[in-house]
Amino acid sequence: xxxxxxxxxxxxxxxxxxxxxxxxxxxxxxxxxxxxxxxxxxxxxxxxxxxxxxxxxxxxxxxxxxxxxxxxxx
Amino acid sequence: xxxxxxxxxxxxxxxxxxxxxxxxxxxxxxxxxxxxxxxxxxxxxxxxxxxxxxxxxxxxxxxxxxxxxxxxxx
Amino acid sequence: xxxxxxxxxxxxxxxxxxxxxxxxxxxxxxxxxxxxxxxxxxxxxxxxxxxxxxxxxxxxxxxxxxxxxxxxxxxxxxxxxxxxxxxxxxxxxxxxxxxxxxxxxxxxxxxxxxxxxxxxxxxxxxxxxxxxxxxxxxxxxxxxxxxxxxxxxx
Amino acid sequence: xxxxxxxxxxxxxxxxxxxxxxxxxxxxxxxxxxxxxxxxxxxxxxxxxxxxxxxxxxxxxxxxxxxxxxxxxxxxxxxxxxxxxxxxxxxxxxxxxxxxxxxxxxxxxxxxxxxxxxxxxxxxxxxxxxxxxxxxxxxxxxxxxxxxxxxxxx
Numbered sequence: 001x002x003x004x005x006x007x008x009x010x011x012x013x014x015x016x017x018x019x020x021x022x023x024x025x026x027x028x029x030x031x032x033x034x035x036x037x038x039x040x041x042x043x044x045x046x047x048x049x050x051x052x053x054x055x056x057x058x059x060x061x062x063x064x065x066x067x068x069x070x071x072x073x074x
Numbered sequence: 075x076x077x078x079x080x081x082x083x084x085x086x087x088x089x090x091x092x093x094x095x096x097x098x099x100x101x102x103x104x105x106x107x108x109x110x111x112x113x114x115x116x117x118x119x120x121x122x123x124x125x126x127x128x129x130x131x132x133x134x135x136x137x138x139x140x141x142x143x144x145x146x147x148x
Numbered sequence: 149x150x151x152x153x154x155x156x157x158x159x160x161x162x163x164x165x166x167x168x169x170x171x172x173x174x175x176x177x178x179x180x181x182x183x184x185x186x187x188x189x190x191x192x193x194x195x196x197x198x199x200x201x202x203x204x205x206x207x208x209x210x211x212x213x214x215x216x217x218x219x220x221x222x223x224x225x226x227x228x229x230x231x232x233x234x235x236x237x238x239x240x241x242x243x244x245x246x247x248x249x250x251x252x253x254x255x256x257x258x259x260x261x262x263x264x265x266x267x268x269x270x271x272x273x274x275x276x277x278x279x280x281x282x283x284x285x286x287x288x289x290x291x292x293x294x295x296x297x298x299x300x301x302x
Numbered sequence: 303x304x305x306x307x308x309x310x311x312x313x314x315x316x317x318x319x320x321x322x323x324x325x326x327x328x329x330x331x332x333x334x335x336x337x338x339x340x341x342x343x344x345x346x347x348x349x350x351x352x353x354x355x356x357x358x359x360x361x362x363x364x365x366x367x368x369x370x371x372x373x374x375x376x377x378x379x380x381x382x383x384x385x386x387x388x389x390x391x392x393x394x395x396x397x398x399x400x401x402x403x404x405x406x407x408x409x410x411x412x413x414x415x416x417x418x419x420x421x422x423x424x425x426x427x428x429x430x431x432x433x434x435x436x437x438x439x440x441x442x443x444x445x446x447x448x449x450x451x452x453x454x455x456x
Contacts, residue, residue, distance in 0.1 A: 007200050007201075007202060007271050008200050008271025008273075008282055009271065009273075009282040011200060011271075012273075012280075012282075047205070050204055050205055050208070066202065066205075068202070068205075068269075069271060069282075070284050071266070071267070071268070071269055071270060071271065071284075072270055072271050072272035072282070072283040072284055073264065073265040073266045073267065073268050073270060073272075074182075074199075074229055074240070074241055074264040074265060074268035074270050081354050081355075081356060081425050082354050082425025082427075082436055083425065083427075083436040085354060085425075086427075086434075086436075121359070124358055124359055124362070140356065140359075142356070142359075142423075143425060143436075144438050145420070145421070145422070145423055145424060145425065145438075146424055146425050146426035146436070146437040146438055147418065147419040147420045147421065147422050147424060147426075148336075148353075148383055148394070148395050148418040148419060148422035148424050161321070162320060162321075162331075163317040163318065163320045163321035164317065166316060166317045166320050166333070166335075167315070167316075167317035171335075171337055173339065173340070174337075174339075175336060175337050175338070175339045176334070176335075176336060176337075177316075177333075177334070177335040177336075177337065178332065178333070178334050178335075178411075179320070179331075179332070179333045179335075180330070180331070180332050180333075180404065180407075180408075181320075181325075181330075181331040181332075181333075182329060182330060182331075182404070183325055183328075183329050183330075183331065184329070185327065185328075185329045186327070250334065250336070250415055253334075254334075254408065254411075254412050257332075257408075258408050261404055
């Protein structure tokens with residue numbers, strides 16, 4: 001399992017957190033995106049450990065991924 | 075008599091106010107300046123009724139004149 | 149430079165932030181307060197704002213933005229930013245800078261506000277009579293931000 | 303535009319001035335506080351400041367300067383200026399402006415401060431260890447003022 005967190009309009013639509021079952025070898029961010037609707041690669045940033053990660057970053061069971069839509073700013 | 079008021083460094087040197095005896099026909103600002111030291115025409119402004127007046131303005135007995143050195147600003 | 153950056157989960161009082169902000173012996177203190185309005189830029193009525201935030205990245209973004217004021221040569225800066233549900237009239241953001249020269253304090257606060265408007269990690273929803281609308285940065289915000297990106301004008 | 307201008311003969315609290323300054327429903331409030339420092343621009347120790355004023359012209363100059371902010375399209379401005387003997391750390395001046403857009407509020411306060419620095423009717427004495435020294439406007443103050451004389455940059 002991996003914990004996925006959403007913010008802003010994504011959180012409103014999907015919920016703040018979701019748990020996703022992963023194979024033992026993990027899966028890439030690109031694969032993870034496809035499991036949810038609207039995680040547009042051009043605008044929704046993926047973060048692991050508070051750092052932006054690329055599409056081929058491998059998420060392992062127990063990891064936590066944040067999906068951040070465009071910031072509105074303060 | 076006319077009341078003359080001074081501000082800033084002039085007030086420190088001459089005092090806040092002075093009374094000056096005037097002839098019944100009054101006297102000009104230029105003449106009044108000469109009665110005190112350091113009322114430099116180029117830098118010390120004369121005001122009557124809160125308005126700047128020129129050197130030939132006639133001050134009458136009972137009038138009040140302010141001599142304002144250059145402003146320091148706030 | 150003293151740096152203070154804080155995320156406020158409850159209403160805060162800008163005047164207390166100003167009272168409590170030490171000028172560090174500097175002579176000039178500039179503050180900015182942004183208040184929630186009761187209408188949008190287009191004049192539509194707003195019942196309130198909701199600012200979603202990230203548990204760590206948001207406060208980190210406030211600290212990073214505050215630290216960027218160092219180039220203005222200011223003695224101290226403070227940023228306080230609300231999150232959560234904000235009613236019209238409540239303060240959203242308070243920014244202050246203290247400096248020896250007033251020009252530096254003005255430039256720092258102006259620049260920090262522009263940076264907050266685009267770079268602070270928030271997701272903003274305006275709640276109107278016909279439901280909520282999530283906001284994304286405007287072109288004007290991006291243009292303001294770009295004013296500072298290469299060099300400081302003063 | 304609401305205009306408030308006041309000469310303060312005793313110490314005042316900038317935070318109370320900010321608390322008490324109504325934004326008139328506008329979203330942006332900028333404030334400037336000028337504090338008496340304990341040294342001059344050249345680094346000499348200062349025991350205090352003395353600001354001599356005129357019984358009517360001084361307050362009139364504050365009102366006139368405050369009114370000049372109208373061209374920035376702000377909703378409200380406030381100027382509070384001390385006179386008399388001022389100890390280091392005490393507030394000399396507080397200026398605030400409220401506007402719908404933050405850029406207008408910044409420009410108004412910045413401009414009002416430049417105008418106060420040259421046009422406010424005060425005579426300032428810095429009291430140092432070796433006696434008092436009466437101050438006249440600096441070239442830098444005149445240059446700041448000139449920035450605004452022809453047109454508003456924003």
